[in-house]
Amino acid sequence: MSTKDKILDAAERLFARDGFDGTSLRTITTEADVNLAAVNYHFKSKESLILELFARHLKPVAEQRKALLDEYLAGADDGPLELEPILTAFFRPVLQTGSRHLSENGMAVKCLMGRLYTSPQEFTSKLFDENFRETVKAFHSAIARAIPQLPAEVVMWRMHFMIGSMAHTLAAGTLLDLLSGGECDTQDMTQVERQLVAFAAAGLRAEVPKA
Amino acid sequence: MSTKDKILDAAERLFARDGFDGTSLRTITTEADVNLAAVNYHFKSKESLILELFARHLKPVAEQRKALLDEYLAGADDGPLELEPILTAFFRPVLQTGSRHLSENGMAVKCLMGRLYTSPQEFTSKLFDENFRETVKAFHSAIARAIPQLPAEVVMWRMHFMIGSMAHTLAAGTLLDLLSGGECDTQDMTQVERQLVAFAAAGLRAEVPKA
């Protein structure tokens, strides 16, 4: 494995455990078993390292979401869309993040992806904007077609909530496993997806609350 | 205002904006317009400052949740419970956090409360455990009584999701306002509560997904 990848992999684990500010470049290079100066050679700064680390995962997720959504839309007939395939297209790619890489950093990567939404770092909001704004638009419009009677701003509220459910599940690691005494297995992504889709679909279909 | 409160108030704002590791005691004491050494006099360390900061808000929230829940349970008859009053008892206290204080740090406090669930700091998990475990138990049992046919572990999954929706809404600040072009007002806590209760109630009532 290249020095660059060794750094990225170690960084993923440590950032997930201790946060960005809580992890020094020294800790990363020690864990990766490379020299300190290698970070500034391969990446120009700590900030660039973080950006590249996320870019490695965010782009594939956005692409797969779009591909799955387009695939469903292409095969759908003229009536109202079904909600479940849309939600599956939204959740599945991010739930599988990190599972492609051999490095078995899957949990750490998911944790970082979940935490990204509410990260205090300003430069992460740029990432978010570039990789997520278009996705939100596309899914908003698909969901609106699946529940035509729902006002656009209520769709927005509920997408926000379902993104919260997803982000929390990604970021909270094994918290649920602990709370449930092991009955809920947050490592089993098939299970997570099934539970998440059922919850979000029902939430989206709720009666509009009267003001 | 006492030096101690000046420090706590400044810390809330800065921690919410830049995170715990991203905020130095120097920045806090400058913002609070007090001397650097005052932090170590009034609190013994940065960690203790953070713990005291959270304790100031977590305890009242836990107490109000319990009070609202008990009030509803006391007035309920023997049949299955209603879900909406239970969820309202869960969401309302945390949505009103910080509004009691004059200092108008409401948004910062809510942001911190939301971020607490997935904070990388290990000492915050102690806080969580002390102030939250009992609450989760009580609401789990109430929700199970409201939807008797739902398996206990599915109740757990869905509570996890609804806590995620709530935490994300608290922590993400005005993200939804931006995404919706101002149509969703995340500052209006009455509106947030209404939308959140409707979404979570429907999600909890979803059909159990077949394995």
Next chain:
DNA sequence: GTCTATAACCTGATAGAC
């Protein structure tokens, strides 16, 4: 209780040899 001064240490980044 509040201040100054400072100890002891860690940080990101870089220059320059190999």
Next chain:
DNA sequence: GTCTATCAGGTTATAGAC
């Protein structure tokens, strides 16, 4: 590409005067 050595600055925490 990889190393050592180091710079300049920031960090928490504390000792001791007032």
